[in-house]
Amino acid sequence: MYSSKITGLGYYVPENVVTNNDLKQWMDTSDEWIQERTGIKERRWIDPKTGDTTAVMGAKAAKIAIERAGLTKDDIDFIIFATLSPDMYFPGGGVQVQDLLGMPTIGALDIRNQCSGFIYSLSVADQFIKTGMYKNILVIGSENHSGGLERSTRGRGVTVIFGDGAGAAVLSRSEETGKGILSTHLHSEGVHAKELALIGPSTQRWVPEIMEANDPDDTSYYPYMNGQFVFKHAVVRFSEAINEGLEANGLKKEDIDMLIPHQANLRIAQFIQKKFQLPDDKVYNNIMKYGNTTAASVIIALTEAWELGKINEGDLVVLAAFGSGFTWGSVVIRW
Numbered sequence: 310m311y312s313s314k315i316t317g318l319g320y321y322v323p324e325n326v327v328t329n330n331d332l333k334q335w336m337d338t339s340d341e342w343i344q345e346r347t348g349i350k351e352r353r354w355i356d357p358k359t360g361d362t363t364a365v366m367g368a369k370a371a372k373i374a375i376e377r378a379g380l381t382k383d384d385i386d387f388i389i390f391a392t393l394s395p396d397m398y399f400p401g402g403g404v405q406v407q408d409l410l411g412m413p414t415i416g417a418l419d420i421r422n423q424c425s426g427f428i429y430s431l432s433v434a435d436q437f438i439k440t441g442m443y444k445n446i447l448v449i450g451s452e453n454h455s456g457g458l459e460r461s462t463r464g465r466g467v468t469v470i471f472g473d474g475a476g477a478a479v480l481s482r483s484e485e486t487g488k489g490i491l492s493t494h495l496h497s498e499g500v501h502a503k504e505l506a507l508i509g510p511s512t513q514r515w516v517p518e519i520m521e522a523n524d525p526d527d528t529s530y531y532p533y534m535n536g537q538f539v540f541k542h543a544v545v546r547f548s549e550a551i552n553e554g555l556e557a558n559g560l561k562k563e564d565i566d567m568l569i570p571h572q573a574n575l576r577i578a579q580f581i582q583k584k585f586q587l588p589d590d591k592v593y594n595n596i597m598k599y600g601n602t603t604a605a606s607v608i609i610a611l612t613e614a615w616e617l618g619k620i621n622e623g624d625l626v627v628l629a630a631f632g633s634g635f636t637w638g639s640v641v642i643r644w
C-alpha cells in the first residue's frame with residue numbers, strides 16, 4: 310500500500326470585503342453582536358461583476374495548489390470537488406474545474422458534505438491513492454454563500470456568519486511510511502438533517518411549486534440553522550473526532566503541533582482548544598477575516614497556516630470539522 314501526502318496547497322478569496330458594519334445596510338445587526346457571538350469581523354462576498362463563481366474560485370485555488378506541487382494540470386489523475394453552493398443544480402463543480410483548467414478527460418467527483426466536505430474529500434482521495442488507483446488527486450472546497458443568503462433582518466441569524474472562498478490541495482502518492490495522511494475518520498447522524506439545511510429548491514419542493522405558492526413567508530429556499538442545537542452538537546462531535554484520530558494512531562493531545570478546526574464559530578474553536586489544553590500557537594483560526602466558508606474553511610485555514618510557516622516538516626497536523634447532515638470527521642497528518 311502507498312501512502313498519500315499533501316504536495317500543494319492554494320486558496321482564493323474574493324477581493325470584496327464585507328465588514329460587520331456593512332451588513333447594517335440590509336439588516337438590524339451590530340458589530341458587537343457578531344464579534345461576541347461568532348468572532349467574525351469581516352467576510353468576503355463575491356462581487357458578481359468579477360465573474361467569480363463557486364467553480365471559478367475553485368479553479369483559481371486549484372491552479373495555485375497544482376503549481377506549488379510542482380505539477381501541471383496534465384499530471385492530475387482525478388478531481389474531487391466539495392461544495393454546498395454549486396453554480397448549477399447539476400452537474401457539479403468538479404467537471405467545471407476540469408473544463409476551466411483545460412484538463413484531460415479525467416474523472417471528477419462531487420462531494421456533498423457541507424462543512425465536513427473537505428474532510429470527506431481528503432478521505433476519499435486518500436483511499437484512491439493508497440490503493441494505487443491514482444497518483445495525484447486535486448481536492449477542492451469552494452463556496453459562494455453570498456448569492457443565496459437572505460439579506461434582511463429575518464435572515465440575520467445565518468447571513469452574518471457565512472463567507473465566500475475556495476481552497477485546494479493536491480494529494481500525491483508517497484512511498485514514505487509514517488508520513489502524510491495517517492488516518493481519516495468520518496461520521497454522520499441524519500436524524501438531525503433538518504437542523505441545518507436548505508430545503509428548497511429540491512425534488513421535494515421544486516421551483517414551480519415555490520413560485521406558484523408565491524408566499525412571502527416562505528423561507529425554504531434560504532439556509533436554516535438551529536444555531537444553539539448545532540453549537541451543542543458541534544462541541545461534542547469535534548472533540549470525539551479529534552480523540553478518535555489521536556487514539557487510532559496511538560497519539561496524545563500533547564502530540565498535536567497544529568489543529569485546524571472548521572471555522573464555524575470562534576467560540577467553538579476556543580472551547581475545543583481549552584478542552585485539549587492547546588496553546589494559542591497550536592490552533593489556527595481565521596474566521597475573523599473570512600467568516601464560515603463551509604467546505605472551503607478547513608483548506609483555506611490549512612493553506613494560510615502553512616503559508617505563514619506555522620506548519621513544518623514532521624509536524625502532527627489534525628483537521629476536524631462538523632456541520633450540516635449532521636456530518637463530522639477528522640484527518641490526522643504527519644507533515
Ligand code: UT7
Binds near residue numbers: 343346536
Ligand atoms: O458550520 C456549520 C456548523 N455551524 C455551527 O456550528 C454554528 C453553531 N451555532 C452558532 O454558532 C450560534 O448558535 C450562532 C452564532 C448561529 C447564534 O448565536 P447564539 O448565541 O446561539 O444566538 P441565538 O441564535 O440564540 O440568538 C440570540 C439573539 C436572538 O434574539 P432574542 O430572541 O434573544 O431577542 C436573535 O434574534 O440574538 C438575535 N440575533 C441577532 N442579533 C443581532 C440573531 N442573529 C443576530 C444578528 N445580529 N446577526
